[in-house]
Amino acid sequence: MKLYEFAPTRSIRARWTLQELGIDFESVTVNLPAGEHRSPDFLKINPAAKLPVLVDGDLVVTESVAIVLYLAEKYPQKKFLPTDLRKRAELYRWLLFTATELEQPLWRIARNTFLYPEEERQPQDVELASRDFKGMAAVMETHMKGREFVVGDTVTVGDFVLAYTLDWATMESLLDDYPTLRAYLERMYARPKAAMRIAQAAASVGIG
Template structure:
């Protein structure tokens, strides 16, 4: 398998599943700053021109949450996908919530602080995005009270999606009123198969290193 992308982007989500499942893969760095995701070669892999992308034989899957679910369903052997239909429904619900209600305001902040050209950035978007993200962290904080996992009694794909996404919110400084969420992130990243955090990935890039696939022991 080949996984296209580079930490600290959302490639960390499927990278985590690959590690947890002990799968062999090759990480193919894609330099977004140099426009490598818009080359004709890459567009044959993902016409949308975004990372991450997983190539598994004849199967190509994009979107980090979809890749994570695919890996668990195909290679998990019963791990990380709940058996009961009601638990699977809850897992899907939380995954969709995380990528729409938490990730999207964080992405708006990234766009308007560093990704868009200066002329397209709107500083007035930043407080609105922070407000939206903080509001949606409230039900997560309540849900995690007294819970180890988002769904059921064992980890599911929702937990790995959540750990990365809530870590992103922490990087933005939004977990000051979310102790349950912060403890959840710390517990998840203490797992032996955890990828580097967003902060660790940025630090590696600043040193000129390629971020590792796993956290340092």
């Protein structure tokens, strides 16, 4: 099994899941600043030129949420995916909520602060995206009150995905008004097999 990754990206979600599973895998670093994700060899693996990518035998899985779900199903003994249909539906709900309602505003901020060429950035969208994120963070704050995990009484892949996304939000100072989410974030990254936080991962590859 190979994980194509670049430390501070959403690769963290896949790596975290693999580490919690205790699965042996080969890490293949794809240097984004150097443009390695657009090399012909990598584009054969993922034509979208995105990370992470998991290769398991002849199976290629892209998209971080798809990767963590695949791993959870492949190794059911860890119970990172609920077997109860209702709880599984709840997990899908919050995974998609995280990816669409929380992550997308963060992407808008990133694109318009440093990813897009300066002449293409829309600074006004940063404020709008921040407002959009905070509205949805309030929903998650309410959901997480009195809870240790996103769904049920044990950790699931939903927690690995959410914790990474909230860590991203802290980089933009967007969690100041959400003490429940901040406490949850700290608990998750205190787990023995947690992945590196984004800032630490960026420093490990000389960014920031």
